[in-house]
Every structure is written in structure tokens, then in C-alpha cells.
Amino acid sequence: MQNTDVAIPVWGVFRRLGALRLPAVRRVLFKQIYFTANEAYLLIALIGFALGAIVVTLLHVQYGQSRDTALRLLGSLTFAELAPLLAALVMIARSSSAVASELANMRMHGEFRALRLMNIDIATYLLLPRLLGMALACMLLSACMALSALTAGLLVAAGSHVSYQLVTLERVLSWQPVLLLPAKSFSFGLVAAFLACRSGLSVAALPTEVPRATSMAVMHGMGSLFILDLLWALLR
Structure with missing residues (x-):
């Protein structure tokens, strides 16, 4: 059975942006950023580095493209498409499941009721920071994945010629994909977080529902991610 009395505040969370002035809310926000980004950046950097090296090697060595063309394609694809998409997938696999599980467990143990008794708004303290x-x-x-991929591409294409790498970077990387990356990745992360919170709050307060909330957060997040990416592609 789905409980909507707690799930409803998810829709109105952003009416509470003023609550970011509160130290307790900011503390939860910084912790969420830390545990989501800091614990995954090494994996993200490794994936990006491998991705950049693979793309440039395939384009330049196997398909005969010039180094500049290979790097231009790498920069455009990585910043505009691959980095936001792959980083969001990694985040969904790691953090969406954790958020959904945490909220479902809090619901099961009656912690939401305790917060209400202390006159603490659930949407402000739990949902907005997440x-x-x-x-x-x-x-x-x-951004970490895109920069790692570009670094690997430059190393593969130019080797140890640092001056050539810097000149090439200015020539092959345009501002459009660079500016598109934060917009796309923010929207991907926001949708993934919304679905994770929604999954954790919408299940019944039973132990058997916690794995279901985790699975829903991951599956719904991944499906929505590709739909949102398609919408971005149609809007460009």
C-alpha cells in the first residue's frame, strides 16, 4: 500500500529554498554533496580517463582521423553527452539506492513521526538537502569525468608535447558543450534525486519494502535519465 502523506512534500520542496539559511539544513546539504561526489570521484576519473583514451585511439589510430578532429569530437561528445550521462548513471547506482533505502528505513522506524513531534519539517530538513x-x-x-577524458585524449594525441596540448585545447574545445554540461548534469541529478526520495517515501513502512524502494529508485532513475537525455537532444 502506498502512503502519500509523506510523499506529497516532495513536490513542494523548492518552495523552501529559503531554509538553506539554516545551519542545520546547510550541514545536511554539504554532507550529501560530500558522500555523493567525494566517494565516487576516483571511479569517475578512472572511467573518464579510459573513455578519453579509447575514443581518441579509435578515431585517430584505427579510423584515420586527424588528432585535432579526434579531440574535437571527444570534447563535443564528452562534455555534451557522455560525461553527464555516465556520471549520472554511476550516481544513480551508488547514491539513489542509498537515499531511497535511508528514507524507507526512517519511515519504517517511525522517525518521520518523531521529527513532526519536534516540529521539524520533513521536506526542509530531509528532502531539500538531498x-x-x-x-x-x-x-x-x-565535470570530473569530462576533464579526465579530455586529459587522456590530449595525452594520447599529443604525447608529452605540453605546448601543443595547450594550443590544441583552445582550438578543439568550444564553449557550447562546456556550458551545456552543468545544465544537463544538474537536471539529471535533480530528477534522479527526486525519484530516489519519492521511492523511499512512497513504500509501506515494512521491512520487506526497503529493497523494493531501492530497486524502484535505481530502475526509475535510469529510465527517466535516458528519457530526459532524449528531450535535451530534441531541444538542441
């Missing part, structure tokens, strides 16, 4: 924290963390992880 929504913003995951969205901002997704931006940071996407």
Missing part, C-alpha cells in the same frame, strides 16, 4: 546535494554532486562528477 535534492540539491545530488544535483550539485552530479555536476561535479560530470
